[in-house]
Amino acid sequence: MKAAKFLDSAWRHAYAWLLIAFSIFPIYVVIVSSFDPTGGLASSSLLPQRFSWVNYQALFNNPAVPFLTWIGNSVYIAAVNAVISVFIGAFAAFAFSRLRFRGRKVGLQALLLIQVFPAFLALAAIYVMMENISTVFPGFGLGSHGGLILIYLGGSMGVNAWLLKGFIDTVPMELDEAAKIDGATPSQIFWKIFFPLTSPVLVVTALLSFIGTFNEFVLASLFLQDVNSRTVAVGLQAFVGAQFGANWGPFAAGSLIATVPLVALFLSLQKYIIGGLVAGSVKG
DSSP states (O other): OOHHHHHHHHHHHHHHHHHHHHHHEEEEEEEEHOOOTTOTTTTTTTSSSSSOOOHHHHHHSSSTHHHHHHHHHHHHHHHHHHHHHHHHHHHHHHHHHHHOOTTHHHHHHHHHHHHHHGGGGGGHHHHHHHHHHHHOOOSSSSHHHHHHHHHHHHHHHHHHHHHHHHHHHHOOHHHHHHHHHHHOOHHHHHHIIHHHHHHHHHHHHHHHHHHHHHHHOHHHHHHOGGGGGHHHHHHHGGSTTTOSSSOOOHHHHHHHHHHHHHHHHHHHHHHHEEEEEEEETOOO
């Protein structure tokens, strides 16, 4: 009995450690490659042959590589999109969950149906539309950060609305009825009751939107052609593209530095993330 129990526990632990090693290995390769002066991937050997800071120096000492500008662009676009998309999603979720109006059911079904189709199906139409907008509103047209943020907002509204609506549905209706008896309007109910209660979920949604936008590449590479307007994902891709050649060393170094804002944001919002994971339970 003890032998069978030991074997059962042993293979479970071995399987868990195998999955951990499988997950950590790509990170280890990126870290080693960032210190490899040859500029290649450290895939031939598990141990680094020689350490050097030359890849990091290439990011900050090369005038043709505005790496800090790319980081700033990514943080700006991701932060603006996260804040605005969460507010739009919260307003839409509150309306679909608590208000009764004509077209409510059709609107919910339309939001769900739109999410079924991949975003890249609309790339050609979005490109033509933004190109025409740039002739009238250059600040929101092709190649601008404002235009890219508008595209991100349109894509994230449906997901955020459905996610937040599922949580708002768990809030007891008695809170609405008590507030209405006291003479509260729908806007007052939202700001004074639902907004404080949903703050953990809003923070988690904003964090997910920030991470998704920060790492997004396809739309950013299509609309941001100027070097100084690029995000960090688009800028780093140039190191393994035709512009700089297959130089994996600076690419790995830049990838590691680009994770610093994400890790810092995640750690700073950790208490809200924990609260958002258990949100939805009715408190007495």
